Amino acid sequence: MDVQGLIQRWTDYLMSPQLWDKIGSATLEITLILIVSAIVVPLVKSIIARVFKLRRKTPLRGNDRRDTTILKLLQNIVVYLVYFSAIVGILSSMGIQVAGLLAGAGVAGLAIGFGAQSLVKDVITGFFIIFEDxxxxxxxxxxxGGEGTVVEIGLRTTKIQGPTGEQYIIPNGGITNVTNYSVNNTNATIDLDVPVNADIETVQSVIQEYLNTLPQTHEELVRAPQFIGVVNFNSTEATVRITYETLPRQSGPIGRVIRRDVISIFAGFGFIATDSDEGEES
Known part of the structure; x- marks a missing residue:
C-alpha cells in the first residue's frame, strides 16, 4: 500500500483552493441562515402579536382567552417552520441531498410509524382542544395529570402552572376528562351561625342595604348579593345564608369581605355571628 501517496493525495485535497472555496461558501450560507432565522422568528412573532392586539380594538374582537391561545399556537408554528427550513437550508449548504433524505424518510416512516402514533394523537388532540375551545x-x-392555570397550549403538549407554582407538562393525547373552572360564573354562599334569639328581621334590612352597595366597588360581582335569611336552626343557634354570584373563580376575596362586614353588622346589634360549615361555591 502506497502510504506516502495516500498522504500526498489527502494533503493535496485538503490544501486545494476548491475545497476551501466550498467550505467558505458553505460557512457563509450557514451563518446567513442562522442570522436570518434569529431575526425572522422574533419579528414574525411580534407581527402576529401586533395583529391580535389591533384586532382586540376593532368590532371584530373575539374572546380574549381564545385569542391568546391561538396567538401562542401560531407563534409556535412559526418557530417550527422557520427552524425546519433552516435545518433544510443548512443541510443543502453542506452538500447533503435533502430530496434524497426526504424520500428515504418516507421509507423509514413505515418503520417508525407505530412509534409516532402518540405524536400524531397529541397534535390532533391539540387542534381539537383549541378549535373546540x-x-x-x-x-x-x-x-x-394535575390542576392549575393553563399557561400554554402547544401542538404536542399543554403546560399548566399549579397553585403553588409547580408546572405540569401534559401530552395533549393524554388529556381526557377536564373540569374547567373558568367558563361559567361562580355561585357561592356564606352561612353564618347567630344566636337563635337574634332579631334577624331587623338586622336583615341593614345587611341587604350594605350588600346592595357592593357591586359599585367590586367589579367581580355579577349582581348584588342576597340575604336569604334563616336556612336552619336548633335550640341555641340559627344559620343565616347569603348568596352571591361572581365572575369565574373570583368568589374568594369578595366572600371574605362580605363575611367580615356582616359579622361586624351583627356585632353592632349585640349578636355574635360565627362561620358555619355549610357555605359553598359552585
Whole structure:
C-alpha cells in the first residue's frame, strides 16, 4: 500500500483552493441562515402579536382567552417552520441531498410509524382542544395529570402552572376528562351561625342595604348579593345564608369581605355571628 501517496493525495485535497472555496461558501450560507432565522422568528412573532392586539380594538374582537391561545399556537408554528427550513437550508449548504433524505424518510416512516402514533394523537388532540375551545390560556382547569392555570397550549403538549407554582407538562393525547373552572360564573354562599334569639328581621334590612352597595366597588360581582335569611336552626343557634354570584373563580376575596362586614353588622346589634360549615361555591 502506497502510504506516502495516500498522504500526498489527502494533503493535496485538503490544501486545494476548491475545497476551501466550498467550505467558505458553505460557512457563509450557514451563518446567513442562522442570522436570518434569529431575526425572522422574533419579528414574525411580534407581527402576529401586533395583529391580535389591533384586532382586540376593532368590532371584530373575539374572546380574549381564545385569542391568546391561538396567538401562542401560531407563534409556535412559526418557530417550527422557520427552524425546519433552516435545518433544510443548512443541510443543502453542506452538500447533503435533502430530496434524497426526504424520500428515504418516507421509507423509514413505515418503520417508525407505530412509534409516532402518540405524536400524531397529541397534535390532533391539540387542534381539537383549541378549535373546540375546550379550554384556553389563563383558564383554571383540573385534569388527571394535575390542576392549575393553563399557561400554554402547544401542538404536542399543554403546560399548566399549579397553585403553588409547580408546572405540569401534559401530552395533549393524554388529556381526557377536564373540569374547567373558568367558563361559567361562580355561585357561592356564606352561612353564618347567630344566636337563635337574634332579631334577624331587623338586622336583615341593614345587611341587604350594605350588600346592595357592593357591586359599585367590586367589579367581580355579577349582581348584588342576597340575604336569604334563616336556612336552619336548633335550640341555641340559627344559620343565616347569603348568596352571591361572581365572575369565574373570583368568589374568594369578595366572600371574605362580605363575611367580615356582616359579622361586624351583627356585632353592632349585640349578636355574635360565627362561620358555619355549610357555605359553598359552585
Amino acid at each position: 375546550q379550554f384556553g390560556v389563563g383558564d383554571y382547569i383540573k385534569l388527571t
